[in-house]
Amino acid sequence: MVDRQNRVGSKFGGGGVSSAQQSERERKDRLRELALETIDLAKDPYLMRNHLGTYECKLCLTLHTNEANYLSHTQGKKHQAGLARRAAMEAKIARQKGETDVMLPLRATTSLTSSQTKVKIGRPGYEVSKSRDPDTNARCLTFELHYPELDDARTRQPRHRFMSAYEQRVETPPDGNYQYLLIACEPYETVGFKIPNEKIDKGEGRFVTHWDVEAKVFTLTLHFLG
CATH class of the missing domain: 2.60.40 (Immunoglobulin-like)
Structure with missing residues (x-):
C-alpha cells in the first residue's frame, strides 16, 4: 500500500499528495475506462491476438497482456501518431492516383x-x-x-x-x-x-x-x- 499520509507537503488526514507516477497511472485508468465504453475492438484493424493469448498492435508492433492494456495503448501518443502518419500516407497515395x-x-x-x-x-x-x-x-x-x-x-x-x-x-x-x-x-x-x-x-x-x-x-x- 502506498503511504501518502506522511509525504512532504501533505496534511494529516488529507490523504497525502499523489506522486507524478500515481497521477499518470490514474490518467491512464480513466482513458482505459473511456476507451472500453466507446471503442469496439472487433472492428479494430490493428488488434491481433497471437497464439500465446496476448495481444499485438500491428500498427506499433507492441505486445499487450490483455484488452484493457491494449486499449490504454491506443489512447497514447505513439499509437495516435502512428494513426496520423498512416492517414497522411493514404491521403497522399489517393491524391497521386487522382482518386x-x-x-x-x-x-x-x-x-x-x-x-x-x-x-x-x-x-x-x-x-x-x-x-x-x-x-x-x-x-x-x-x-x-x-x-x-x-x-x-x-x-x-x-x-x-x-x-x-x-x-x-x-x-x-x-x-x-x-x-x-x-x-x-x-x-x-x-x-x-x-x-x-x-x-x-x-x-x-x-x-x-x-x-x-x-x-x-x-x-x-x-x-x-x-
Whole structure:
C-alpha cells in the first residue's frame, strides 16, 4: 500500500499528495475506462491476438497482456501518431492516383448512443462511377450502395450528409481540398466517400437521390459546378 499520509507537503488526514507516477497511472485508468465504453475492438484493424493469448498492435508492433492494456495503448501518443502518419500516407497515395472516391472507415470519437450500440451488419456494397455532363462538361459522380440484408426497406431509407475535412477525425491533418459524403442506414455501418471540396450543383436534376425498395439499392448522383 502506498503511504501518502506522511509525504512532504501533505496534511494529516488529507490523504497525502499523489506522486507524478500515481497521477499518470490514474490518467491512464480513466482513458482505459473511456476507451472500453466507446471503442469496439472487433472492428479494430490493428488488434491481433497471437497464439500465446496476448495481444499485438500491428500498427506499433507492441505486445499487450490483455484488452484493457491494449486499449490504454491506443489512447497514447505513439499509437495516435502512428494513426496520423498512416492517414497522411493514404491521403497522399489517393491524391497521386487522382482518386475522388476513397472509402473511409469511420470510428466513434464520442460516447456511443443506444442506436449505435446495436449489432452492425457491416459495410454495404458500393459502386462509384465518374462521368461528365454532355452539355456543360461538368464532372458528375454517381454512388450506388447495396443493402441486401435490410429487413424494413419500406420504412428505413438511407440518409446522407456532407462533412467538411475539419469535422472528420479519420485523416489528420485535415486537407481542406476535400470534403466527405456520408451515407448511413442502420444497422449497416455508416460509410464515407472523399470527394473534392468544390461547390455542388443543387439545381433541378443536378442532385438526385433514389431508393429502390425492392432491390434495396440507394443511388445518389451529384454534379459539381463548373
